[in-house]
Amino acid sequence: MLFKVEMTVRLPATMPAAEADALKKTEREVAQGLMRDGTWRHLWRVAGRYANVSIFDVDSVEQLHQLLSGLPLFPYMDVEVVPLCRHPSSIRDDDR
Ligand SMILES: O=C(O)C[C@H]1C=CC(=O)O1
Numbered sequence: 001m002l003f004k005v006e007m008t009v010r011l012p013a014t015m016p017a018a019e020a021d022a023l024k025k026t027e028r029e030v031a032q033g034l035m036r037d038g039t040w041r042h043l044w045r046v047a048g049r050y051a052n053v054s055i056f057d058v059d060s061v062e063q064l065h066q067l068l069s070g071l072p073l074f075p076y077m078d079v080e081v082v083p084l085c086r087h088p089s090s091i092r093d094d095d096r
Contacts, residue, residue, distance in 0.1 A: 002056070002083075002085075004055055005079060006052070023073055
């Protein structure tokens with residue numbers, strides 16, 4: 001099942017830089033692990049914002065929720081999830 005997920009990160013201005021850097025480093029490691037195993041298919045920066053648009057390939061909504069809520073930056077994110085299905089006009093065979 002494919003989902004478009006938009007994550008907007010809002011770290012508190014009062015968070016010490018070292019704590020923010022550590023969270024971002026751990027987040028990157030988790031994200032790259034999920035990208036390597038194919039679960040986090042795409043990760044794009046939204047230009048001009050501390051936000052991303054991602055495509056996840058998961059087995060269930062529960063798996064997606066578990067994954068998103070386990071991200072190190074999750075407590076500081078606004079997350080919007082949109083379910084996707086194949087477009088009948090698509091000529092790609094990697095979008096199902
Ligand atoms: O930077 C972000 O958009 C937040 C988050 C998503 C992946 C990652 O490494 O950090």
